[in-house]
Amino acid sequence: MVVLSNEIRWFFGAIKRADAEKQLLYSENQTGAFLIRESESDKGNFALSVLVDRAVKHYKIRRLDEGGFFLTRKxxxxxxxEFVDYYTQTxxxxxxxxxxxxxxxxxxxPFDLSYKTxxxxxxxxxxxxxxxxxGSGQFGEVWEGLWNNTTPVAVKTLKPGSMDPNDFLREAQIMKNLRHxxxxxxYAVCTLEDPIYIITELMRHGSLQEYLQNDAGLKIQLTQQVDMAAQVASGMAYLESQNYIHRDLAARNVLVxxxxxxxxxxxxLARVFKVDNEDIYESRHEIKLxxxxxxxxxxxxxxxxIKSDVWSFGILLYEIITYGKIPYSGMTGAQVIQMLSQNYRLPQPSNCPQQFYNIMLECWNAEPKERPKFETLYWKLEGYFETDSFYSDADDFIG
Known part of the structure; x- marks a missing residue:
């Protein structure tokens, strides 16, 4: 058993790989910043995470049978x-x-005012x-607000006539109890007069769709894209466990x-709102989808x-890997429906790794019951990079 002092600044203990990346990508860290953590996939062993040009690389640290550590047996x-001392010199x-x-x-x-309301x-x-x-969307506008002059919140102001208040309140009561x-x-609602307010926690960077499009790939790389997907899959796995269906999963409905x-x-919300955005929601048998x-x-x-949500998650993966491009570009909704009936699937984007595209294809299985569970998707994405590949002599590079 290896015992390390909490005073060692580079040892972060049982931190997850994704959390290690968040720590290293913090703006004040520079190339070469590093940490050692307990391995998620190989219990009892360690991993080295290093920042290189705003990307994070990961290495497994192997143990010798007689004790000691190595990346390469040389x-x-x-x-x-000793390991850290050596690699800080060369x-x-x-x-x-x-x-x-x-x-x-x-x-x-985030500050949670649920208990207050x-x-x-x-x-x-x-x-x-x-x-x-x-910003604004199909349901109304979104504002940064302040509750009781103390607590930052987000406020969604709804277009008059966009939904039946009684239907909304029934659904919102369920939504309030979903916590993950x-x-x-x-947090709360204001429904006694128009416009109706929905009060939620504040996410300052807006929708994932806009975030992807605005960055245009300048700062976002595959490690961050996989992390985005894993976080969304985690939230959806919780909804899955609660037998709750989203019905409108897309990058525009993920917040940053x-x-x-x-x-x-x-x-x-798609269950109770009367949507009127014709660019996204098209009439199909008098229901806008x-x-x-x-x-x-x-x-x-x-x-x-929940399996139709899994299909939508596959489209969300396409949005993530293409930096917010609209799927089926240039095709109308009617054309998409016709192509899907012929088993057409979105082609693999040029910058999309085969491993990532394979996950998308699993989500688009024609048979709903053959699509993976969100729990499975989460673990696939969380462990996306946890396979060995060769890098120079360090045969345990896994980044």
């Missing part, structure tokens, strides 16, 4: 301290020489101040917060299930 070390087969230990950043949890579901709209318009770190938390946090939003994101069985027979 160079072994009695202790992890790269020795690593992608870069180790620099300063990663800064330990406390990533704050537990017995006050309907709140006074005068307690909510609208500060800054963040990767779901937007619904500080420190690369991504959360699923607007789950359940986001056809390019909707599973074939849901288009044909209005048959929604």
């Amino acid at each position: 160079r072994t070390f009695t202790t992890l301290n 790269s020795g087969g690593l992608c870069v020489k180790l620099g300063k230990p990663c800064l330990k950043i406390q990533i704050p949890a 537990a017995d006050q579901w309907e709140i006074d709209r005068n307690s909510v101040q609208l500060l800054k318009r963040l 770190p990767k779901l937007i938390q619904l 917060g500080e420190h690369n946090i991504y959360k699923v939003a607007d789950f359940g 986001p056809v390019k994101w909707t599973a074939p069985e849901a288009i044909r027979a209005n048959k929604f299930s």
